Amino acid sequence: MSTDPTSPRPVALITGASSGIGYEIVRIFAREGHDVILVARDLGRLEKLASECRSLGVNATIFAKDLSVVTAPQEIFDAVRAAGIHVEVLVNNAGLGTHGTFISIPMDMDLHLLQVNIIALTQLTKLFLPGIVARRRGKILNVASLAAFQSGPLMATYFASKAYVLYLSEAIAQEVSGTGVTVTAFCPGPVRTEFRKRAGSEGKRTVGTRMEPGPAAQAAYRGMMRGKRIVIPGFKGKLSALVVRFFPRSWATWAAGKLNKVD
Numbered sequence: 001m002s003t004d005p006t007s008p009r010p011v012a013l014i015t016g017a018s019s020g021i022g023y024e025i026v027r028i029f030a031r032e033g034h035d036v037i038l039v040a041r042d043l044g045r046l047e048k049l050a051s052e053c054r055s056l057g058v059n060a061t062i063f064a065k066d067l068s069v070v071t072a073p074q075e076i077f078d079a080v081r082a083a084g085i086h087v088e089v090l091v092n093n094a095g096l097g098t099h100g101t102f103i104s105i106p107m108d109m110d111l112h113l114l115q116v117n118i119i120a121l122t123q124l125t126k127l128f129l130p131g132i133v134a135r136r137r138g139k140i141l142n143v144a145s146l147a148a149f150q151s152g153p154l155m156a157t158y159f160a161s162k163a164y165v166l167y168l169s170e171a172i173a174q175e176v177s178g179t180g181v182t183v184t185a186f187c188p189g190p191v192r193t194e195f196r197k198r199a200g201s202e203g204k205r206t207v208g209t210r211m212e213p214g215p216a217a218q219a220a221y222r223g224m225m226r227g228k229r230i231v232i233p234g235f236k237g238k239l240s241a242l243v244v245r246f247f248p249r250s251w252a253t254w255a256a257g258k259l260n261k262v263d
Helices: 020-031 043-054 072-082 107-134 156-175 195-199 213-225 235-246 249-259
Strands: 011-015 035-040 060-064 087-092 138-143 181-186
Touching: 011 020, 011 107, 020 035, 020 043, 020 087, 020 138, 020 213, 035 043, 043 060, 072 107, 087 107, 107 138, 107 156, 107 181, 138 156, 138 213, 156 181, 181 213
Parallel strands: 011 035, 011 087, 035 060, 087 138, 138 181
Antiparallel strands: none
16 A cells, blocks of 8 residues: 555545546546545556555555455455545535336346445445544545435436435435534536446437536535535536425426436
């Protein structure tokens, strides 16, 4: 590991660090003087990003890990602990989606999604949070989605997984209230990343324009640093989360299904 445990700088661990929102969040932390621990599958991308961070005078550690592998979260935690590094900020950004009817999506694809979006996120939070609370300072940022506020036909498992992330984050935020630790759920709408291509939903409809990952990451970082429990970037995103509360759930589900259709 390259991160120096004697460094006076706070340490942020970011999953899904090699692209999209995660990549931009890493760059923000590095600019703000945090040492960073980068987790993603793509070693080449991680090395390039680590080099960029080091050029800013901070330490960068790489873990080329696939969080769909059950043992990965514990392996990451054990290596960080063995190096004597105290993680002050945990960003659970890694996530993926699937597209299609629930019965048409292969079982292994949905289980893969659940392992990354729910199980790994829960494990990493449960592993690192006790130390963060014990030091009475630190933050956790869990990347959820606007999808967390309703059900989503044709992306049923993905929408449900993000609802889990939102509700888990809110509950833990309340539990650690007063400890000096905050937990934030970031709930962006569509962001211009590789997510759609990987999920097989590139042709799905979008209300309005997709947000760029840079501004999305800035909104997430600002909200987390302020200790907000839920961060929804943009007026349209806030409006969408609000509107679904005032319509019958059946209507909201029907509308989401229409938006999730691929043209």
